Amino acid sequence: MADLARELGVSMTTISRALSDHHSIGPAMKQKVLKLAKKYNYQPNRLASALRKGKSQLLGIIVPYIEGRFFPSVVHGIETAASKAGYNVIICQSNEDVAQERRNLEILLSAQVAGILVSLSRTTLDFRHFDKVRSRGLPLVFFDRIVEGDNVNAVVLDDQEGGCLSTRHLLQQGCRRIAHLAGPQHLNIYKNRRQGYLDALREAGIPVEEELMVYTNMTQEQGTEAMRSLLALPSPPDAIFAAGDYCALGALQEAQRQGLRVPQDIAISGFSNETFTVITEPSITTIDQRCEEMGQAAVRLLLELVDADGNPFAPRQVSLRPELLVRRSSVRQPDNVAASVQGVAADVLLPQ
Amino acid sequence: MADLARELGVSMTTISRALSDHHSIGPAMKQKVLKLAKKYNYQPNRLASALRKGKSQLLGIIVPYIEGRFFPSVVHGIETAASKAGYNVIICQSNEDVAQERRNLEILLSAQVAGILVSLSRTTLDFRHFDKVRSRGLPLVFFDRIVEGDNVNAVVLDDQEGGCLSTRHLLQQGCRRIAHLAGPQHLNIYKNRRQGYLDALREAGIPVEEELMVYTNMTQEQGTEAMRSLLALPSPPDAIFAAGDYCALGALQEAQRQGLRVPQDIAISGFSNETFTVITEPSITTIDQRCEEMGQAAVRLLLELVDADGNPFAPRQVSLRPELLVRRSSVRQPDNVAASVQGVAADVLLPQ
């Protein structure tokens, strides 16, 4: 910048104004400066700018890990939305470890990021390390694995709705004894999926049978085992709603091993839209978690907070509408499919 | 820092030295400072530090996108290795677009990153935008999709070796008419996999038959089609080496559709170790691309450059050893498996 100023015989102030498109700058001068800057291949130093302004153009992300289908997709959505808004993204992994999560938080703070996006580590039970962020007035948004409560900003998938959609779909296919392969109930996502299942049954006036709910850790193996025990019942189910795709896969394989036809003898649906669900024979009906949209929504919310710049802002929880993907593993009555593939788009903003 | 200095009645210099573990600092004073820093919850400002030192603790990554199996895993490896070395990572997506790639590069430069890791966009044919990085003396390492030549630093998988391993394995299983589903030959990865296939055949003294090489775009559909045409040959193959897993999957499904048993009637192997390859029936033999290791190796190389700090450094190409994962789709002679699962670990450093 100093070079440009010297060459043009003006002050650095003028250069700075021309480059940052300040209002009190002559268009003629502006052009001259920009042209010379290009000629000299001027590269602004964002560090210096951020130091002076007290705000960088960086957003921090903390995720448990970057693997599997979910988190990479969310990160993809985040990076895309952020970069569209002129921000860049520093990414940190907690490896499901609170201590690491705390360290990451410190690092992001000291990197002077403009805001932070967090999906909690599985071992995070104490949330005090986030107080420091808030006390600094730094925008903070949780996604997917969130701190419960309505004084935080958060974006989640409406898992309950997802469970409900799946179960309703199975009901519409004529199934009446629908089993549920549930996940660990201390995790809100699995609790909510189960609740959606219960809602749909009640809605249809079908009594809940305890023997049709099997609690698993969502692995393929446990899906297999669960299916085995269910098929051994005096009155086995005619459908399975699994709270995860791997689990659904295990169930599917076991059913086929026992000579059952899917979906004719037993219909199956999963959760998460894992890549392999379109590859199995038959393909598996599932719920898409709208990973990309989640990332985008999280950034949108975060940037609103950034723009509010510390002004009072009522915390908001955004709940994304899950999408039911009907595939062959559950379709017994093709005519009824259309009815169940509704209410797909439109995000919902919960009040408060 | 000023607060701490005042409270302890010393200068900021002393504080700075204590915090950055400078050698000329008394252990007593150091302890006092650290203690007070903790009490006041002092957060160093990395921006200021980086500005002063002219080097940040940030590494920049440019990838085409963060989706699928490969890039997220590499990024995972990169972030893990970087954070272990005290660096953080800014991530950018080029979306397979050169213009975006160029913009990302500018951004990373102006963010004063300590080094840059790049996997080229598919549309990058002109590499001049990287000259600016080198002229700045900024460390630059390519991975996977690299600029060819030996005056760049790069980390790749040895695809040729991968093709060779796969083909040798099929030969050891007693297959003699091995077909190859090749990918677009203008991409070096597919060219090299094909070359490895040719190498192994020559090694075994088996003539190459053009009719056994089918060129595809690596999709599942094209795998299906390719298999159909191969099975229609007067003398169909007894094995398939596909340059990609999706393609192998399509081939597998078509073979089964035509009533063939895999691997007894026809053996199949793929490439990339996609998640679904362990799920199919039978599971698919494939090549693992060592994504994590690639990320780690890239960071290692980059940090060597960073530490060299502009001193002469002979560019290096690191070539990772692919790992053959023998699964059921290819095993006809269980006794021969052990022999083919060798030479798995140990990275290779090519000379120059």
Add this chain to the structure above:
DNA sequence: TTGTACGCGTTATCAC
């Protein structure tokens, strides 16, 4: 071992 003084590159403030 500690302190003084300056500068990294940018921008906000105030005066002209």
Add this chain to the structure above:
DNA sequence: GTGATAACGCGTACAA
């Protein structure tokens, strides 16, 4: 519309 100046928070010659 433009310029001079200070300041953001830290690190480092140099002097003590």
